[in-house]
Amino acid sequence: MKSELIFSGIGGQGTILMGKMACTAASKKGYNVTLSPAYGQEKRGGRASCQVVISEEIGSMIISEADTILVMDEKSLIDYEGKVKPGGTLIINSSMIDKKADRTDIKVVEIPFTEIATKVATAKSANMVALGAVVKTLDIITLDDAREVIKMKMKPALVDANIKALEAGYDYVK
Amino acid sequence: MADKVFMQGNEAFAEAAIRSGCKFFFGYPITPSSEIPEYYAKKAPAEGLTFIQAETEVSAFNMVAGVAATGKRGMTATAGPGFSLGCEAMSYMSAASLPAVIVDCMRPGPADGEILGSQGDYNQLTKGGGHGDYNTIVLAPYSVQEYADFAPLAFDLAEKYRNPVVIASDGTIAKMMENVVLPERVEPKGRADWAVDGMNGRGHHNDITTCGDGPEQWERFNLDLQAKFAKIRENEQRWEEIDTADADIIIVAFGTMARVCLDAIRLARKDGLKVGMIRPITIWPFPEKAFANYIGKGKKFFVTELNAGQMVNDVKIAVNDNASVEFYGRLGGMIPSPVEIYNKLCELYK
Amino acid sequence: MSIVYKRPEVFTDVYMKYCGGCGHGIINKLIGEIIEEENLVDKTVFIWPIGCSVYADKYYKADSICALHGRAPAVGTGLKRACPEDLVIVYQGDGDMVSEGMAEIMHAGIRGEKFTVIFVNNAIYGMTGGQMAPTTLMEQVTTTTPYGRAEVNTGNPVNMAEIIGNLPECYYSERVTVNSPANIRKTKAAIKKAFKYQMEGKGLSFVEILSPCPTGWKVKPVQAIKWIDDVVTKQFPLGVFKDRGQEEK
Known part of the structure; x- marks a missing residue:
């Protein structure tokens, strides 16, 4: 079993954090995980993306085509739409992206992360809504696994709100 | 553990x-x-x-x-x-x-x-x-x-x-x-x-110098270094071989590129292409010994690196056959995907 | 019969390569005397530079390492941090320190590395063959200032003892010279004080020694000694620029 994921957005949107959480969940189950981040030279406002490979054997950290790609801003959509495996899933942050995806051979899910996060918690949890949506597309990581990671990694005071956000994102994807 | x-x-x-x-x-x-x-x-x-x-x-x-x-x-x-x-x-x-x-x-x-x-x-x-x-x-x-x-x-x-x-x-x-x-x-x-x-009780003093004391002395010093x-060249060559035994094409890649090639080999093998890899773990000393078994066997060597081909000469020396060595590289921070390498392997097979 | 003068026992029998009239031999002997008198030979590590004293490792029965051009304070930093109980003597000439090694000595001073720097200033590149150093005096003729050092192209001489003394973490900085018996005695006292401060774990101790170089200056040894009094000390005044040991008393 192997899952290849790409999380892409702007610095500050939590794309690397989401990647790390997915990796933590998978590695707890004994999988090999590899997260390769890519940053722009600028410290703020530049591209922040990561490629995540979850697999039973060690392999390339560079992904040819991903099973699931999450794009948090329009530039990421333009750059990564072509990288989704046919039959894979492209998750679009419709709170920030008006543009539509062109491909018809993939599943496209548009989710207003910020609006959903604001409804169930606060806008700061938008990335957990996004993580929930990504988890829904995976066989390797379950919703329970992701909940455990939130409990493990976050301050106790933030756990409940972020789990709510995670679940809302998970449920949004049909 | x-x-x-x-x-x-x-x-x-x-x-x-x-x-x-x-x-x-x-x-x-x-x-x-x-x-x-x-x-x-x-x-x-x-x-x-x-x-x-x-x-x-x-x-x-x-x-x-x-x-x-x-x-x-x-x-x-x-x-x-x-x-x-x-x-x-x-x-x-x-x-x-x-x-x-x-x-x-x-x-x-x-x-x-x-x-x-x-x-x-x-x-x-x-x-x-x-x-x-x-x-x-x-x-x-x-x-x-x-x-x-x-x-x-x-x-x-x-x-x-x-x-x-x-x-x-x-x-x-x-x-x-x-x-x-x-x-x-x-x-x-x-x-x-x-x-x-x-010295702190050692009983003799130690001196480290890199300044020569005449060409004769400095040649002796250099010969000792050599x-x-x-x-080191004899004892410390380290490498890993992956699927090389029956390979027609042997990839030579280290570090990040070797990881990309692991997936490229899997893609190739799935399509019946006999591809393997020698992965230098020490790049100095270059693992020349790894190539000894494959010299003169009609194999192709495909060097791939994130540079303009800096390891190619070392491979050519190791296989003693310039014609059998091909190269593909990316520059500037670009890294080829496994499919990109697989496509290159397909071209080589033609 | 009592012995009134003898060669330090810490010296080996190796013949010193310094030119006639050079100050390095005197300074080497003073250091040898002090580490012997103070019972420090067993704890001493010399860091020799590139330049006329590059062979000095052969003159002493004590541990030593020779650093590359200007790097002695960096090598000394690593060494003293690894062996804080040792007496680490960073020995540098003016070409080595003030040109190529300016970053290393400045930052060793800024950090207050707890070693002693013996800075031998003879206002010229000696071993390389009489070229201009940053300490070369105005109008001084060298092989790279054949018409005399001129401000317009080279700026002015650099006064290290003052610069290093100004750094907050420098504990002690003094300029001395070895052109007369009286001055040699003062130089010995300065080096001895610097070593004492180091063994007490204080910050950087820096002793600049104006040293004659008759070969590089192209004068007779006697004239070189006089030139220090008449000219060199005008640019590089003798004296103490920092002594926190005195201030704290």
């Missing part, structure tokens, strides 16, 4: 170095190596480490030389522009037989260039880089696990041969996060009998 932890390459390496008894770190911040000095700075009080942010890489390398001269474990980490400055000290430390460890997180040059992964320092690291006839052992990790494992290995090799050892990391391996089993802690050894740490390098 210890538990696996999910860690970044640079941080796992730094932790592994601390556990290997490297208590002295001298660094100058430069992307993509900075997490190593930052890790040392953070751990310094609790672990009793000495961390100095040096004024230049020139100084950082020479501070490492100062610690290495006392027989204690010291280290620095940098990227290409800093390594260029450190080359003076590399030549010096090799001549002075100092067991230092240096990390080069390669980034795309020339000059300032870019900050992502690259393998563009291959020539600089493997052919000396500084002035004069010298070499340093160069270990090229391809995973966070190997990066961490190379910390104790690098110090052991440096002390065994009394010569600097370089870890050829790159922007991808440095920043990548993976599961890793960290090495066990080792206790520092006692005083080395050759070290310059004050004898050491010959011994």
Whole structure:
């Protein structure tokens, strides 16, 4: 079993954090995980993306085509739409992206992360809504696994709100 | 066995170095190596480490030389522009037989260039880089696990041969996060009998100099160094072979590119293409021995690197057949995907 | 019969390579006398530079390492940090320190590295063959200032003892010379004080020694001694520029 994921957005949107959480969940189950981040030279406002490979054997950290790609801003959509495996899933942050995806051979899910996060918690949890949506597309990581990671990694005071956000994102994807 | 932890390459390496008894770190911040000095700075009080942010890489390398001269474990980490400055000290430390460890997180040059992964320092690291006839052992990790494992290995090799050892990391391996089993802690050894740490009851004095005393003496000095390098070449070639036994095409790739090629080989094998790989683990000494079994067997060798083909000549020498060696590389921080390499393999098959 | 003068026992039998009239031999002997008198030979580590004193490792029965051009304070930093109980003597000439090694000495001073720097200033590149150093005096003729050092192209001489003395973490900085028996005695006292401070774990101790170089200056040894009094000390005044040991009393 192997899952290849790409999380892409702007610095500050939590794309690397989401990647790390997915990796933590998978590695707890004994999988090999590899997260390769890519940053722009600028410290703020530049591209922040990561490629995540979850697999039973060690392999390339560079992904040819991903099973699931999450794009948090329009530039990421333009750059990564072509990288989704046919039959894979492209998750679009419709709170920030008006543009539509062109491909018809993939599943496209548009989710207003910020609006959903604001409804169930606060806008700061938008990335957990996004993580929930990504988890829904995976066989390797379950919703329970992701909940455990939130409990493990976050301050106790933030756990409940972020789990709510995670679940809302998970449920949004049909 | 210890538990696996999910860690970044640079941080796992730094932790592994601390556990290997490297208590002295001298660094100058430069992307993509900075997490190593930052890790040392953070751990310094609790672990009793000495961390100095040096004024230049020139100084950082020479501070490492100062610690290495006392027989204690010291280290620095940098990227290409800093390594260029450190080359003076590399030549010096090799001549002075100092067991230092240096990390080069390669980034795309020339000059300032870019900050992502690259393998563009291959020539600089493997052919000396500084002035004069010298070499340093160069270990090229391809995973966070190997990066961490190379910390104790690098110090052991440096002390065994009394010569600097370089870890050829790159922007991808440095920043990548993976599961890793960290090495066990080792206790520092006692005083080395050759070290310059004050006689303090030793009964004889030790002098380290790299200044020649006439051409006859300096030739003898150089011949002794060369004898050491010959011994390293004989004993320390390290490589891994993957699916080479029946291969028509043997990929030659190290570090990050070897990882990409693992997936390319799987794609090729699924399509019935007989592709294998020789992965140099030491890029100096270059693992020439790995090629001995495949010379004159009509195999093709496909070198792929994140540079303009710096390893190609080493492969050509190893296989003694220029015509059988092909090359594909990407520059500037671009990394080919497994499919891109697979497509190149298909072209070669035609 | 009592012995009134003898060669320090710490010296080997190796013949010193210094030119006639050079100050290095005197300074080397003073250091040898002090580490012997103070019982410090066993703890001593010399860091020799590139330049006329590059062979000095052969003159002493004590541990030593020779650093590359200007790098002695960086090598000394690593060494002293690794062996804080040792007496680490960083010995440099003016070409080595003030040109190529300016970053290293400045930052060793800024950090207050707890070693002693013996800075031998003879206002010229000696071993390389009489070229201009940053300490070369105005109008001084060298092989690279054949018409005399001129401000317009080279700037002015650099006064290290004052610069280093100004750094907060420098504990002691003094300029002395070895051109007369009286001055040699003062130089010995300065070096002795610097070593004492180091063994007490204080910050950087820096002793600049104006040293004759008749070969480089192209004068007779006697004239070189006089030139120090008449000209060199006008640019580089003798004296103490920092002594926190005195201030704290």
